[in-house]
Amino acid sequence: MTQVRNKQVILKDYVSGFPKESDMNIVDSTITLKLPQGSNELLLKNLYLSCDPYMRILMTKDTTAGLGAYTPGSPLTGYGVSKVMESGHQDYKKGDLVWGMTKWEEYSLVPATGMRKIEHTDVPLSHYTGILGTPKKGDNVFVSAAAGAVGQLVGQFAKLTGCYVVGSAGTKEKVDLLKNKFGYDEAFNYKEEHDLNAALKRYFQEGIDIYFENVGGKTLDAVLPNMRVHGRILVCGMISQYNLIQPEGITNLAHIIYKRIQMQGFIAPDYYHFYTKFLEFILPLIREGKIVYVEDIAKGLENGPKALVGLFSGHNVGKQVVFVAHE
Amino acid sequence: MTQVRNKQVILKDYVSGFPKESDMNIVDSTITLKLPQGSNELLLKNLYLSCDPYMRILMTKDTTAGLGAYTPGSPLTGYGVSKVMESGHQDYKKGDLVWGMTKWEEYSLVPATGMRKIEHTDVPLSHYTGILGTPKKGDNVFVSAAAGAVGQLVGQFAKLTGCYVVGSAGTKEKVDLLKNKFGYDEAFNYKEEHDLNAALKRYFQEGIDIYFENVGGKTLDAVLPNMRVHGRILVCGMISQYNLIQPEGITNLAHIIYKRIQMQGFIAPDYYHFYTKFLEFILPLIREGKIVYVEDIAKGLENGPKALVGLFSGHNVGKQVVFVAHE
Numbered sequence: 001m002t003q004v005r006n007k008q009v010i011l012k013d014y015v016s017g018f019p020k021e022s023d024m025n026i027v028d029s030t031i032t033l034k035l036p037q038g039s040n041e042l043l044l045k046n047l048y049l050s051c052d053p054y055m056r057i058l059m060t061k062d063t064t065a066g067l068g069a070y071t072p073g074s075p076l077t078g079y080g081v082s083k084v085m086e087s088g089h090q091d092y093k094k095g096d097l098v099w100g101m102t103k104w105e106e107y108s109l110v111p112a113t114g115m116r117k118i119e120h121t122d123v124p125l126s127h128y129t130g131i132l133g134t135p136k137k138g139d140n141v142f143v144s145a146a147a148g149a150v151g152q153l154v155g156q157f158a159k160l161t162g163c164y165v166v167g168s169a170g171t172k173e174k175v176d177l178l179k180n181k182f183g184y185d186e187a188f189n190y191k192e193e194h195d196l197n198a199a200l201k202r203y204f205q206e207g208i209d210i211y212f213e214n215v216g217g218k219t220l221d222a223v224l225p226n227m228r229v230h231g232r233i234l235v236c237g238m239i240s241q242y243n244l245i246q247p248e249g250i251t252n253l254a255h256i257i258y259k260r261i262q263m264q265g266f267i268a269p270d271y272y273h274f275y276t277k278f279l280e281f282i283l284p285l286i287r288e289g290k291i292v293y294v295e296d297i298a299k300g301l302e303n304g305p306k307a308l309v310g311l312f313s314g315h316n317v318g319k320q321v322v323f324v325a326h327e
Numbered sequence: 328m329t330q331v332r333n334k335q336v337i338l339k340d341y342v343s344g345f346p347k348e349s350d351m352n353i354v355d356s357t358i359t360l361k362l363p364q365g366s367n368e369l370l371l372k373n374l375y376l377s378c379d380p381y382m383r384i385l386m387t388k389d390t391t392a393g394l395g396a397y398t399p400g401s402p403l404t405g406y407g408v409s410k411v412m413e414s415g416h417q418d419y420k421k422g423d424l425v426w427g428m429t430k431w432e433e434y435s436l437v438p439a440t441g442m443r444k445i446e447h448t449d450v451p452l453s454h455y456t457g458i459l460g461t462p463k464k465g466d467n468v469f470v471s472a473a474a475g476a477v478g479q480l481v482g483q484f485a486k487l488t489g490c491y492v493v494g495s496a497g498t499k500e501k502v503d504l505l506k507n508k509f510g511y512d513e514a515f516n517y518k519e520e521h522d523l524n525a526a527l528k529r530y531f532q533e534g535i536d537i538y539f540e541n542v543g544g545k546t547l548d549a550v551l552p553n554m555r556v557h558g559r560i561l562v563c564g565m566i567s568q569y570n571l572i573q574p575e576g577i578t579n580l581a582h583i584i585y586k587r588i589q590m591q592g593f594i595a596p597d598y599y600h601f602y603t604k605f606l607e608f609i610l611p612l613i614r615e616g617k618i619v620y621v622e623d624i625a626k627g628l629e630n631g632p633k634a635l636v637g638l639f640s641g642h643n644v645g646k647q648v649v650f651v652a653h654e
């Protein structure tokens with residue numbers, strides 16, 4: 001049996017503070033392109049890998065998050081799009097395109113349970129790395145990290161349901177994108193606002209009904225007093241906090257009482273049972289161009305670490321993906 | 328028309344930091360015990376007044392809470408039990424006992440809309456100053472300020488629904504009360520725990536399903552990492568924060584994502600439409616002794632400021648009430 005090169009991105013050690021490219025090694029290992037005897041797993045050729053902020057949480061050793069942690073010396077894991085080279089599971093066959101939990105390497109052996117078959121290939125394959133949460137109907141919606149993987153879509157969905165939508169982002173380029181491409185009503189560069197509270201008051205004279213939280217920290221603290229009575233905060237991420245040894249303190253939480261706010265944290269896997277329904281909803285919108293989706297594609301597994309690290313200083317515009325190989 | 332003395336508790340000026348007795352004046356004003364011509368209000372003789380932590384929020388001038396603020400130079404307002412002396416409203420007549428929003432004085436003229444008639448007088452009248460929120464069914468419940476007005480009842484309701492219930496309070500006397508009178512499974516004195524996180528781990532090896540939040544601050548920060556997946560936090564109050572010019576920062580909020588926590592703030596008036604149902608539920612329980620209710624009754628309007636101020640250093644055991652007059 002021939003062995004082939006299997007380039008991998010390895011986590012060197014647990015990370016403290018901002019992750020650096022040097023926290024990861026690119027190594028050439030080898031792999032036999034054959035399923036072990038009796039295995040019910042899948043042998044995959046990885047095509048695209050997803051860069052997600054939550055991956056930083058898994059780089060911390062003593063995580064109280066309970067989401068698990070990476071193993072130093074092993075490849076990173078994460079969402080990806082792959083092609084089945086060999087299948088030990090009856091639901092999959094050679095040549096199937098799948099998405100799900102794979103590893104940062106050229107070829108992976110993974111359990112079939114973490115994978116889903118891609119049935120619709122008339123939209124770009126990389127889109128299958130984009131998992132998202134949808135906001136409910138409402139009036140005044142504020143989205144932070146609005147030009148990111150999730151934010152760009154949240155704003156468009158909110159517009160489709162007739163909301164007034166304002167987004168924040170960290171560069172002029174992203175603010176323009178929000179207003180001109182994603183259809184946000186208003187957008188601002190949080191780095192140019194010395195008073196976030198005043199910025200929010202400018203765009204939400206009557207307060208915020210729904211805040212879609214991607215960043216945490218100072219933004220959340222500024223949002224809380226600007227919420228309306230019975231407002232809702234959907235907590236998808238707090239990217240500004242993941243690299244801090246001591247997170248910033250949120251001081252305005254008593255507004256949860258004053259405004260009777262509902263705050264709900266969520267992670268995508270809890271909602272996978274809606275995935276088929278979601279596809280029925282989203283695929284026509286993508287095909288008809290009613291939803292636009294911007295990807296920032298880094299080319300080559302060896303550029304994975306740079307792409308991943310870039311998330312935390314806002315280098316990516318839209319969803320950050322790593323292109324590994326053609327089918 | 329005879330004028331009579333009307334003793335009042337007046338807020339001198341807006342308060343910063345902990346409220347002091349000297350922030351209030353006891354003054355003798357006078358009142359004519361007659362409704363103004365054509366008034367549709369109620370002239371009340373006040374019997375009991377409720378001391379509630381939220382009153383501190385109304386003592387702050389530039390409140391962003393949006394709950395309103397007291398007017399310096401005027402009597403405090405708050406929940407009370409009163410007797411109707413004269414009624415300008417068809418739903419009430421002389422001699423009716425009522426509860427609702429009144430003022431800290433012997434006699435008050437108030438709108439009828441803020442009042443409800445007391446139909447059941449076989450339970451102590453002062454009980455009508457006790458408004459509370461009920462927890463949902465669940466497994467492991469933690470209640471802070473558990474020997475306070477709300478906490479004592481939350482724990483008992485949770486026990487009635489079959490929960491494992493642990494409470495925290497600030498003295499040995501209160502801890503004993505929790506275990507021996509209110510039926511809490513466990514209780515601890517938070518002032519004797521140098522590591523709140525460790526204390527919670529001791530009582531909740533499998534984590535907390537429901538946290539009933541009365542205190543905020545360090546307790547909330549210790550609770551968050553101890554929550555279970557899909558746990559719920561009901562936010563009733565944050566008494567530890569009301570006197571602080573700069574509230575303590577909550578640093579563990581990212582657990583809202585990790586544990587997919589739902590946090591819901593509430594205030595009692597939002598749920599008044601359930602009041603009749605609540606009475607049907609609670610009155611038999613009180614009569615049968617299945618729910619015990621501890622009150623800390625300060626005697627005399629002139630002792631109102633001391634009673635109110637005492638809330639913030641935990642002087643009260645159970646619900647703090649001010650007895651003003653017999654019927």
